[in-house]
Amino acid sequence: MSSARYRPDTPDKVFAIADCNNFYASCERVFRPELNDKPVVVLSNNDGCVIARSNEAKAIGIKMGAPYFQIERFAKQHGVAVLSSNYALYGDMSRRVMQILAGFAPRIEVYSIDECFFDLTGLKTDLTDYCLKICAVVKQWTGIPISIGIAPTKTLAKLANRLAKSGRFRQCPVLDWHTLDDTDAVLAETALNDLWGIAASWQSQLALLQIADALALKQADPKRLRQHFSVVMERIVHELRGLSCIDLEEIPSPRKQILTSRSFGEKLTGYDDLCAAVTYFATRSAEKCRQHRLAAQALTVFVETSPFDTRQPFYANSATFEFQLPTHDSAQLQRAAQRGLARIYHPGLSYRRAGVLLPELLPDHVAQLSLLSGERSNRSADLMQTLDAINQRYGKSSIRYAREILSQRWRMRQQFKSPSYTTNIRELLTIRI
Numbered sequence: 001m002s003s004a005r006y007r008p009d010t011p012d013k014v015f016a017i018a019d020c021n022n023f024y025a026s027c028e029r030v031f032r033p034e035l036n037d038k039p040v041v042v043l044s045n046n047d048g049c050v051i052a053r054s055n056e057a058k059a060i061g062i063k064m065g066a067p068y069f070q071i072e073r074f075a076k077q078h079g080v081a082v083l084s085s086n087y088a089l090y091g092d093m094s095r096r097v098m099q100i101l102a103g104f105a106p107r108i109e110v111y112s113i114d115e116c117f118f119d120l121t122g123l124k125t126d127l128t129d130y131c132l133k134i135c136a137v138v139k140q141w142t143g144i145p146i147s148i149g150i151a152p153t154k155t156l157a158k159l160a161n162r163l164a165k166s167g168r169f170r171q172c173p174v175l176d177w178h179t180l181d182d183t184d185a186v187l188a189e190t191a192l193n194d195l196w197g198i199a200a201s202w203q204s205q206l207a208l209l210q211i212a213d214a215l216a217l218k219q220a221d222p223k224r225l226r227q228h229f230s231v232v233m234e235r236i237v238h239e240l241r242g243l244s245c246i247d248l249e250e251i252p253s254p255r256k257q258i259l260t261s262r263s264f265g266e267k268l269t270g271y272d273d274l275c276a277a278v279t280y281f282a283t284r285s286a287e288k289c290r291q292h293r294l295a296a297q298a299l300t301v302f303v304e305t306s307p308f309d310t311r312q313p314f315y316a317n318s319a320t321f322e323f324q325l326p327t328h329d330s331a332q333l334q335r336a337a338q339r340g341l342a343r344i345y346h347p348g349l350s351y352r353r354a355g356v357l358l359p360e361l362l363p364d365h366v367a368q369l370s371l372l373s374g375e376r377s378n379r380s381a382d383l384m385q386t387l388d389a390i391n392q393r394y395g396k397s398s399i400r401y402a403r404e405i406l407s408q409r410w411r412m413r414q415q416f417k418s419p420s421y422t423t424n425i426r427e428l429l430t431i432r433i
């Protein structure tokens, strides 16, 4: 329907972005279809506050970030399904969606857990039809509804996606920017904070320059804006004009550091409780290191009490260890975390949070783990490989170090968590006939 006006033979770029609709709520609905058309909210770690809402939950006025205790009664009255976050499920569903998208485009950029840019440049077919097909396949294979925006630049593709979701132009999950009759009119109605990449702090400064909407920004002088702001703003102006300046980032930039920390469901005082927690954090950090083929040169362990607790002085402290050789061995990171904790732990205090930070990481081939440290390191590598293989096959923490299970008291409050349907064999969906 759109191909007549679209210029299929121009060398211009074509970007698309797929965004999963109400992603966390949609993941839950795949396995609990009775939640379809019902208001659904998902809570943050420790069931603190609302971090995701279905459209129905938005419609009855539940706000993003609302503390659970404030909406608890309202939610019960309105039959809202309240769920703890289940990141194992969301992460796995995300991986499945991205894998399908990768089959439809030569280049993709996984932008977030529920968003993916892809390149459709040079595709000689109707783009809207092509993307409608992608939506249908993703829905059929995973159960997740998605929307797709198409445009000559990433900035405009993000906006097109927003418009597709709003249903302003047609009730269709796909919107191709090229098919709009009057794009300037659309930009004039677009607020600056609805644009990708505009920092909140920039808006008031832009207002001082009489730039209050996306059309005014498009018509502004990019060189002048670069002086006021940065090259980022200059690029946004060009992108609004249809000139692509921001390419796909196909290879994620290597992680510079790994942080694993939690606020505790209840405050902890005992050394064993904290030791179990930091041991777990060290193990998770080591696993993340191995997964990304990185090695840690140092480890920092930290603890803190609540700054709002009037019954005790606020206490926060950390200890850092440097390793002689970079490592991603779980046992070595655990030992460092435990030794650090022993240094900074004060008995008699109630701790609210603790964590482990690996501040300096090296790619493990640069670290040359086995070459430098010989047989001991080979044994460690074999052991870690075996641990990872077992945990991958039988589910997270199927096999773990004894120190981790010394205490479970630090674990999160997750009253309403759904099963890990797709990643834990013991929690597979069961069907009774």
Ligand SMILES: [Mg+2]
Pocket (backbone or CB within 6 Å): 019, 020, 021, 022, 023, 114
């Ligand atoms: Mg989304």
